[in-house]
Structures are given as C-alpha cells and as structure tokens.
Amino acid sequence: SEYSQEPPRDPCLKEPFNAEPPRSALVSSYVTPVHLFYKRNHGPIPIVDHIENYSVAVTGLIDNPKMLFIKDIRSLPKYNVTATLQCAGNRRTAMSKVRNVRGVGWDVSAIGNAVWGGAKLADVLELLGIPKLTGFTTLGGSHVEFVSVDRCKEENGGPYKASIPLSQATNPDADVLLAYEMNGEILNRDHGFPLRVVVPGVIGARSVKWLDSINLLAEECQEITKKEKVKEEKIKWNCIQAWIKSTEVIAKAVDSAANVQPENVESVWNLRGVLNTSWHRVLLRLGH
Numbered sequence: 466s467e468y469s470q471e472p473p474r475d476p477c478l479k480e481p482f483n484a485e486p487p488r489s490a491l492v493s494s495y496v497t498p499v500h501l502f503y504k505r506n507h508g509p510i511p512i513v514d515h516i517e518n519y520s521v522a523v524t525g526l527i528d529n530p531k532m533l534f535i536k537d538i539r540s541l542p543k544y545n546v547t548a549t550l551q552c553a554g555n556r557r558t559a560m561s562k563v564r565n566v567r568g569v570g571w572d573v574s575a576i577g578n579a580v581w582g583g584a585k586l587a588d589v590l591e592l593l594g595i596p597k598l599t600g601f602t603t604l605g606g607s608h609v610e611f612v613s614v615d616r617c618k619e620e621n622g623g624p625y626k627a628s629i630p631l632s633q634a635t636n637p638d639a640d641v642l643l644a645y646e647m648n649g650e651i652l653n654r655d656h657g658f659p660l661r662v663v664v665p666g667v668i669g670a671r672s673v674k675w676l677d678s679i680n681l682l683a684e685e686c687q688e689i690t691k692k693e694k695v696k697e698e699k700i701k702w703n704c705i706q707a708w709i710k711s712t713e714v715i716a717k718a719v720d721s722a723a724n725v726q727p728e729n730v731e732s733v734w735n736l737r738g739v740l741n742t743s744w745h746r747v748l749l750r751l752g753h
C-alpha cells in the first residue's frame with residue numbers, strides 16, 4: 466500500500482501519521498525527545514534518497530534562480546535554535562466540546578520543543594543575492610513560499626506548501642532555519658529528512674518538511690489561508706456550572722505589551738478548530 470514504507474515509530478504514538486504523545490511524556494523534559502515529538506502529515510512520508518543529488522530549487526521573483534545542494538546548505542554557518550512547534554489544531558478537542566469542529570482530534574500534545582540545527586534562511590537568501598532585512602526583492606517579491614516533495618491527500622495529490630513574509634525570511638534575528646538536524650541528530654524521515662523549514666513563533670504548518678523548492682512570490686501563498694485560517698463564528702453559549710470540591714490549575718501567557726490570551730475557548734471557537742489559544746485549564750479533583 467501507499468503507507469507500506471513508513472518509518473518505525475514509538476508504539477505509544479497513535480497510528481499512522483498524525484500522532485501526539487501522552488501528556489505525561491510531554492512534560493517529562495524541556496526538550497521533547499524526537500521519538501515522542503508529535504507528527505503531523507498530510508500524505509505518506511516521502512522517501513528521499515541519493516542525498517548527493519538532492520537539491521532545493523530557488524525560483525520565482527529573483528534575478529538568478531538557482532539549485533542548492535545539501536553541501537551548499539551545510540557550508541553555511543550552522544545555528545542551533547531551540548524552538549517550539551505547535552500545530553494550529555492543538556487543543557482542538559477542547560474546542561469541539563463547545564460545538565463540533567473539523568480536523569484531526571488533537572488533545573493538548575500537538576506541541577513540542579526541539580533544538581533545530583541548520584542554516585539560517587537569511588544566509589541562504591543572501592547567497593542568492595537577496596540582502597538581509599529586506600521587505601521586497603528587486604522584482605517586487607514579498608513572500609517566500611516553501612514547497613515540499615510530499616503529496617497531500619487534501620490538495621488532490623499536489624505538494625504541501627506554505628509561505629512567510631520576505632521581511633521575516635531575510636531577518637537573521639527571526640531565526641528561520643533550513644534544518645537538517647533535530648536535537649543533535651540527523652533529521653529523521655517523519656520530521657522532514659533531509660531538509661525542513663523551521664519558522665519559530667508561528668503555526669507549525671509553515672515549517673514545511675521535505676523541502677523541494679523555495680519560491681519568491683509577490684503575495685502570500687493561499688494554501689494555509691484555505692486550510693488553517695478561518696472565519697470566526699459567533700455562537701450563543703449557555704454555561705452550566707456545578708459546584709464540586711475541586712480546584713483548577715490555569716496556564717495563560719501575557720506578552721511584553723500586556724496582551725493576554727483569551728480566557729474562554731467559546732470566544733475563539735471556529736469551524737476548523739484551530740488557534741485554541743484560550744487559557745489551558747486542568748481540573749484537579751481533591752480527595753473526599
């Protein structure tokens with residue numbers, strides 16, 4: 466079958482290719498071990514062999530389109546960036562309790578923290594004549610699209626792709642990587658061998674695995690817009706509260722501009738069940 470050549474996986478992860486570890490495994494260490502890191506795929510894991518011949522085409526709105534081989538990428542300075550990847554659909558199950566949503570039924574562990582090793586995209590683009598910290602190329606490109614070699618079920622067999630703004634791609638401080646290592650080991654097939662993009666600070670969907678080409682575009686790639694961005698729908702909600710002898714532990718983030726995550730999942734509910742940034746609550750039942 467199409468899935469007969471999947472890589473071996475830890476048996477505690479659910480079959481076959483969208484999998485998250487149990488909560489206990491996730492909190493056991495700051496850096497998530499590779500074998501317990503969640504896996505999110507839209508098609509079969511591609512087999513990329515003959516690494517010497519593997520290349521990334523850089524095309525689109527640039528003056529000199531080019532093929533980059535693994536050795537070109539490895540010859541650039543190597544950075545180790547500790548970054549969290551989180552699927553936009555993480556904690557979807559909690560959202561679906563408000564009202565039914567569509568998508569992979571993630572609990573709370575479609576998130577992981579890894580040390581990614583690779584070249585900075587800003588250095589790669591500089592090799593191609595695109596200066597650092599630029600918002601536009603000479604030809605007017607403003608987004609950098611990453612296209613994979615895998616074939617998505619949902620895209621009628623087309624490749625998986627996503628883009629980021631050029632200003633982020635060319636900013637060395639944004640730490641966007643073309644990574645060939647994860648936690649000090651060669652990237653494995655599940656996580657994008659031989660090369661993946663890692664875009665810290667945004668939804669995991671932009672960290673394209675099994676990179677095949679990089680395209681300079683005039684505008685944002687529409688794939689993710691279709692898949693993960695959604696129109697919010699206001700819903701009427703009736704809350705029933707029951708008194709039980711219990712206490713709640715809540716995690717919420719506040720940034721330096723004092724933006725706070727939304728208190729309740731109801732206010733962020735959407736049909737695709739993504740971006741559940743509401744306070745994470747864990748109910749502790751106290752002994753009787």
Ligand code: MTE
Binds near residue numbers: 502551671
């Ligand atoms: N890249 C490719 N080529 N194909 C995919 O299906 N899934 C994306 C992203 N990159 C995907 C991809 C999504 S939605 C997420 S959340 C992350 O990869 C998951 O990365 P991981 O499987 O290494 O945890």
Ligand code: MO
Binds near residue numbers: 551670
């Ligand atoms: Mo995702």
